[in-house]
Amino acid sequence: MSAHIANGRLVVWLTLFIGMMFQIMPLPTMVEAWRPDWLLMVLVYWAMALPHRYSILTAWILGVLLDVLLGATLGIRSLALSLVIYIVVLLCQRLRNYPRWQQSLVIAGLICIYHALIFWVQFVVVGAAPFDFSMFLPAISSLFIWWWVFWILRNMRRRYKVR
Amino acid sequence: MKPIFVRGVSNQFRLTLAILLSVALLVANDRLDPIRQSLSSVLSPLQYLANVPGVILDWSAEAFATRNMLEVQNKELLRQQLVMSERLQRFEHVRQENERLRALLGSPVHMDSRKVVAEVMEVASDPFRQFVVLNHGSQTGVYVGQPVVDAQGVVGQVIEVSEFTSRVLMVSDSTHGIPVRVTRNDVRAIANGTGDIDQIELRHVAKSTDIIAGDLLVTSGLGNRFPEGYPVARVISVSRDDGQSYAVINAQPLAALDRIRYVLLIWPDETKPFTLPANLIGVSTEASVNGVPQAQAEQSQATQGNTTPAATDADNPAIQNVNQALTTPTTQSNSNEVNR
Secondary structure: OHHHHHHHHHHHHHHHHHHHHHHHOOOOHHHHOOOOOHHHHHHHHHHHHOOOOOOHHHHHHHHHHHHHHHOOOOOHHHHHHHHHHHHHHHHHHHHHHOOHHHHHHHHHHHHHHHHHHHHHHHHHHOOOOOOOHHHHHHHHHHHHHHHHHHHHHHHHHHHOOOO | OOOOOOOOOOHHHHHHHHHHHHHHHHHHHHHOHHHHHHHHHHHHHHHHHHHHHHHHHHHHHHHOOOHHHHHHHHHHHHHHHHHHHHHHHHHHHHHHHHHHHHHHHOOOOOOOEEEEEEEEEEEOOOOOOOEEEEOOOOOOOOOOOOEEEOOOOEEEEEEEEOOOOEEEEEOOOOOOEEEEEEOOOOOEEEEEEOOOOOOEEEEEEOOOOOOOOOOEEEEOOOOOOOOOOOEEEEEEEEEOOOOOOOEEEEEEEOOOOOOOOEEEEEEEEEEOHHHOOOOHHHHHHHHHHHHHHHHHHHHHHHHOOOOHHHOOOOOOHHHHHHHHHHHHHHHHHHHHHHHO
């Protein structure tokens, strides 16, 4: 039993770090604005599937690490991620039963909230930055990628019996 | 069977805790540099890992380049090298002349500083900030505030150093300012980033100031952060609107900030031995006396006849005297610098 738990934990953290890696991978400037929020999607999946094990504080820790990696003011992404994951935890029973397309719409909405939060905190902490709708472009790309992320992660969860 | 109602701390409590911790981090951000540094050292393998696909793409592009492409590239590089080396020959002569003149005036001689080529590993995916991550860190001796340039001009300065990586704030970031000078008439100004990658602006410049579109802005060396004379930007528009208190001057950075791959890290304080003036000026001029006329002799041989350029300071006893006389004042000025 404990071996199973340890195994599951390894799988979850591995997927989270792979998500983080995709999040910071260098992309051509043209595609940059469209980068899907990999880490957020992976976190949302685990919070949806196992809300009693991976939820707000996991999101907080990963948010701090992401802030360090991106060189942003510490605390910006941890705040945004934990708020978004809180919403997911509240909705998790419903989200699980939604059809896939409806799930991805909710995810897109969550990503909009996430970016708006980041913009807002950045505005307060760092100073004036022009409001630009292009910051919501990741919501659109994530809309299409969620399907695949969900599929891969669910298969991994079943395969490795993560509970 | 997973429990539907889980005992333990409630989600509201966790959220409150997370928010409080985040706010604490936001407030204490400026004092957390040691933690940030050690965390980013720990996480740097992840950055290297994230860089792998790009490296593989580059490698495969090189590996599968056709013979024809390589030939074209080679020809182009040879041509460039020829042009550059011709320019370098003249430059070497001018550099020595300049050093001697500066020494005559008693001002400190310009030094050649240590440089290291670094590769860009990561570009900010944050639309509000503009920086890049380089593959050199405190192991190489990179320090916070270090100037970074590329082949065309100034890129920015290092703002954060971990063990194997460092983060460079680019001149176009809205929190970056750099002291500049117009090459045409030595007008000084400060160039601030705008947050737009191909635009920086000169703020608080009086409307009567003589700056026109097309002016070249170079670092002024004031502020002791960037060494003097590196090109920064070219002025693209100047508007003197009566409604504004100052002239609105926009410039375009010369460094290709949106497509940099390789940059140079500069150590302005670490100098190469051949430019150390104290006691060594005699030696260094001897070295250059031995070196340069040879090169010029070769050049004159190549050009057939026209031997006048070979007659440089080696044949001119007056200049050698001047060189020897110079040893003392420069030593003094140097010791002054050390004392300061």
